[in-house]
Amino acid sequence: MSFHGLGGSGMRGVWEQRRSFGYLEQGGRPTRETVTRLLRVLRPHRGRLALALGLTLFGILLGLVPPLLMRQVIDVAIARKDVGMLVYLAAGLVLFPAAGAVLSVGQSYLNAVVAQGVIHDLRVAMYEHGQKLGIDFFTRTPGGEIHSRLVNDLNAVQQVLGTILTGFFVNVMTIVLTLALMFTLNWQLSLLSMVVLPAFALPVLSFGRRTYDAISRTQESLSHLTAHLEETLTLSGIVVVKSFGTRRREAERMRALSDEVRRNQIAQGMIGRWLGLVFSTMSAVGPALLYGYGGYLVIRGSVQIGTIVAFATYLVQLYSPASSLAGSNTTLLGGLALFDRIFHFLDHPVDVPEPLHAHPLQAVAGVTPVSLTFDGVHFSYRKGEEVLHGISFTASAGELTAIVGPSGAGKSTILSLAARFYDPGEGDVRLLGVPLRDLAEDDLRRLTSVVTQELFLFHQTLDANIRYGRPEATDEDVAAAVQAAQLSELVAQLPEGLRTVVGERGYRLSGGEKQRVAIARAILRNPSLLLLDEATSSLDSHAERLIQQALAELFQGRTVIAIAHRLSTILAADQILVVDQGRIVEQGRHQALLAQGGLYARLYHEQFDTAGPGGEGG
Numbered sequence: 001m002s003f004h005g006l007g008g009s010g011m012r013g014v015w016e017q018r019r020s021f022g023y024l025e026q027g028g029r030p031t032r033e034t035v036t037r038l039l040r041v042l043r044p045h046r047g048r049l050a051l052a053l054g055l056t057l058f059g060i061l062l063g064l065v066p067p068l069l070m071r072q073v074i075d076v077a078i079a080r081k082d083v084g085m086l087v088y089l090a091a092g093l094v095l096f097p098a099a100g101a102v103l104s105v106g107q108s109y110l111n112a113v114v115a116q117g118v119i120h121d122l123r124v125a126m127y128e129h130g131q132k133l134g135i136d137f138f139t140r141t142p143g144g145e146i147h148s149r150l151v152n153d154l155n156a157v158q159q160v161l162g163t164i165l166t167g168f169f170v171n172v173m174t175i176v177l178t179l180a181l182m183f184t185l186n187w188q189l190s191l192l193s194m195v196v197l198p199a200f201a202l203p204v205l206s207f208g209r210r211t212y213d214a215i216s217r218t219q220e221s222l223s224h225l226t227a228h229l230e231e232t233l234t235l236s237g238i239v240v241v242k243s244f245g246t247r248r249r250e251a252e253r254m255r256a257l258s259d260e261v262r263r264n265q266i267a268q269g270m271i272g273r274w275l276g277l278v279f280s281t282m283s284a285v286g287p288a289l290l291y292g293y294g295g296y297l298v299i300r301g302s303v304q305i306g307t308i309v310a311f312a313t314y315l316v317q318l319y320s321p322a323s324s325l326a327g328s329n330t331t332l333l334g335g336l337a338l339f340d341r342i343f344h345f346l347d348h349p350v351d352v353p354e355p356l357h358a359h360p361l362q363a364v365a366g367v368t369p370v371s372l373t374f375d376g377v378h379f380s381y382r383k384g385e386e387v388l389h390g391i392s393f394t395a396s397a398g399e400l401t402a403i404v405g406p407s408g409a410g411k412s413t414i415l416s417l418a419a420r421f422y423d424p425g426e427g428d429v430r431l432l433g434v435p436l437r438d439l440a441e442d443d444l445r446r447l448t449s450v451v452t453q454e455l456f457l458f459h460q461t462l463d464a465n466i467r468y469g470r471p472e473a474t475d476e477d478v479a480a481a482v483q484a485a486q487l488s489e490l491v492a493q494l495p496e497g498l499r500t501v502v503g504e505r506g507y508r509l510s511g512g513e514k515q516r517v518a519i520a521r522a523i524l525r526n527p528s529l530l531l532l533d534e535a536t537s538s539l540d541s542h543a544e545r546l547i548q549q550a551l552a553e554l555f556q557g558r559t560v561i562a563i564a565h566r567l568s569t570i571l572a573a574d575q576i577l578v579v580d581q582g583r584i585v586e587q588g589r590h591q592a593l594l595a596q597g598g599l600y601a602r603l604y605h606e607q608f609d610t611a612g613p614g615g616e617g618g
């Protein structure tokens, strides 16, 4: 196997044919900016970090003492045949390392506290930033990619943070202090010991960038693997895989992706490893020179044996930080690669930002009559592909506005803009006369509720799912919502009633039941503006009647904009907007629109003529 084929062409092949990774793709490079930001992240922890470094420094100083004691043993105590002194020195040879060991426990503790603190801060910051990102970001980024940043990248950071925080400092200080002490003992021998030091600088110069690239590649392949797992080994994905019998194909893809991770990890681990060989040889050259030349000096009588022994000990202390310093440079740059990935995520712009100065809305308890206005709204998901071309209408307070139109006309897009999942490119969407982009997110969400076609239930009890939008609701409120949403029968049948866990995506409920849970959730939330995307799933007439009753309860007294598929909703509407190819082509009430004999009449006849009222769900 070769480690040179790092380009990952195999993996890229697999993934390019599948899809693009969109927003999180990056070709980042380490910059001074990354370092400055890293320092900013460390700032809140500087107190503990300083303490850790102080302890470290003290530990290094303690480590410098034993060789001096050895020298005293050989040159003084033995020479003078002073047994009492020998005992003292031997005790010192135990005590100093022991004290150092105690220190290092405290130091590791502080290191862990700082490193985990930094990681915790970043994790929280990433999660909160992710929450602020627009729906657009999530439609373009596989979920696994996002999770991989929060889990895999932060995990890897943990491994390098120790090196970044104290490793660098420890090694530099050890080298500086050891050299300083050696020079005070004997400058000629010190120079001799230093001869090989520059060799350790070699990898510092040549392997940093390669490590940066290798780590970027490893993390990238890890995120692809995670994305694949999340899509194919979760409830929704596995159902598709099973129903199409594509188990083997997905397993093969997984194998290819995992293999890529394996190769990248090995390659990353092997970078600069052969230099260990050079280091070992180098480390042998130093003592050889020392004993050779030092021995000659002893013979000549200009140096005592104890000094040579002390030097030999210092040499060992000198080379190990030098070689790990050489290694830590690669770790440092690798760490920067990880931080670049994390910062890249944190830098991803929030495309639906909170206003700097939000327009104040008085908090009104209960349902307030609100109107929503679209004023000349143009919108495109991608540059140059406009989906809405100048939509204008007003959903008046307390009225029901139904949107109908062929598939792909832009109905869901209008609803998404009303919910401010996106901002319009041109024109305004106004709630109570205030553009949505000038409203505080909390105000907007307090007033509105969105009920989508596809209901997502959290893996919690039915009760918790219904309360999701209003956790403080009383049991009576929940019971009332359950009743209004025609769920009482279902709740009575469930093994543990409202306390039944409804499972990931609410898989244990039928489609019609889930719709009613969504309605109960919205009723409990009691929004002033309800945005509803009616599910199109066909239901038997009993289930359909239950939903119609539940909806009637939900519509009561609110401003509602509904993408309507039910005749009952359409007939109840105060105004119907007929949308086609991003424009409102007809507008009015059912009878008038039907009489016009236009698109509405055609759609109506196509959809409802054969089935008749009540059985129109198909």
Ligand SMILES: Nc1ncnc2c1ncn2[C@@H]1O[C@H](COP(=O)(O)OP(=O)(O)OP(=O)(O)O)[C@@H](O)[C@H]1O
Pocket: 139, 381, 382, 387, 405, 406, 407, 408, 409, 410, 411, 412, 413, 414
């Ligand atoms: N996230 C998106 N990115 C890019 N284009 C999109 C996105 N969502 C929708 N579109 C496109 O915008 C157009 C309008 O889509 P929209 O979902 O609003 O239609 P719709 O009227 O709700 O259709 P349906 O009745 O089938 O739900 C379609 O051409 C669709 O392909």
Ligand SMILES: [Mg+2]
Pocket: 411, 412, 413
């Ligand atoms: Mg739609």
